[in-house]
Amino acid sequence: MKIYGFPLSPFVRKVVVAAREKGVDYELIPANPSEPSEEFLKVSPFSKIPALSDGDFCLADSTAIVTYLDAKYPAPALLPAEPRARGRAVWFEEVADTVLIPAGAPIVVNRFLRPKIFGTDGDEEAAKAGEEAIRKPLAYLENEVGDGWLDGDFSIGDLAVACCIKTLSYAGWTIDPAHYPKLAAWYDRVRERKAWQAAADEEDAIFESMKG
Ligand SMILES: N[C@@H](CCC(=O)N[C@@H](CS)C(=O)NCC(=O)O)C(=O)O
Incomplete structure (x- = not known):
């Protein structure tokens, strides 16, 4: 494959x-x-x-x-069989893909892609506007997440949201546990998953090879 x-x-x-x-x-x-x-x-x-x-x-x-x-x-x-759980899993994926990613993109573009990859100036005002824009979806997710996953078992919803947060981390943005304590603990749980760690190692190796 x-x-x-x-x-x-x-x-x-x-x-x-x-x-x-x-x-x-x-x-x-x-x-x-x-x-x-x-x-x-x-x-x-x-x-x-x-x-x-x-x-x-x-x-x-x-x-x-x-x-x-x-x-x-x-x-x-990753897509649960139970109707409500499946609906919720896809919903959280949509929140990530269609709300969080577009809102946070200016942060990554202006603090990582432009200055560090393309060698051009980033627009700090646009990055700050991105930080403002991600507050609403993050507050929503903070309110939804419990002691485990976003809903029931680990699903495509958890995966999509975590992937978005990792991309933001390239721009130096991390979840502030003081503002989003439940979400920060949830992200730590995602990072403990073997599949996540293996993918992160592969990703680090790709970025490392780009430097040399
Ligand atoms: N809905 C698509 C979105 C994919 C997407 O927008 N990928 C971006 C990179 S993050 C891309 O290929 N952009 C290039 C373009 O739109 O021309 C998915 O879930 O795969």
């Missing part, structure tokens, strides 16, 4: 960690949406990362890919 993408993307990380949760072997193929190779465009027609090829089967979009992986490798389930 091949996963195309770059792990700074929370969407790519979601797929990588999901594969690892399920013990699926994969090869991570570097793909840059702005300079797509022909091979990548065959798998991802709109040049978005992540994309997946599994033999002759291709799929782009992290939600579609995790849904496929969950059906093909049911254990451990």
Whole structure:
């Protein structure tokens, strides 16, 4: 199985960690949406990362890919079977993908991508506006999370939110336990998962290799 993408993307990380949760072997193929190779465009027609090829089967979009992986490798389930739990898992994934990521993107763009990768100036005002914008979804999640996962067992919802928080950490943003104590403890629990740790090690190695 091949996963195309770059792990700074929370969407790519979601797929990588999901594969690892399920013990699926994969090869991570570097793909840059702005300079797509022909091979990548065959798998991802709109040049978005992540994309997946599994033999002759291709799929782009992290939600579609995790849904496929969950059906093909049911254990451990990332999309719970129980109707309400499944609805809530997808809901938290949506909060991450469509609320938290767009709100936090200016932080990553202006404090990490522009100054550290592209060598251009970041817009600090835009980054600060991003910090302001993520408060509402974070406060919501702080209110929802309990002593375990966002709802029931670890799910695609936990995975998506955690992937977003890890991408923010590249820009030096971390969850302040004074403001979000339950969310900070929850993120620590995510980081203790073997699949998460293995994916994080792989990610560190990729960034390390870029330096040298
Ligand atoms: N809904 C998609 C979003 C994927 C996405 O927007 N990926 C970004 C990288 S974080 C991308 O490929 N951007 C390039 C572009 O939009 O041209 C998913 O869940 O996979």
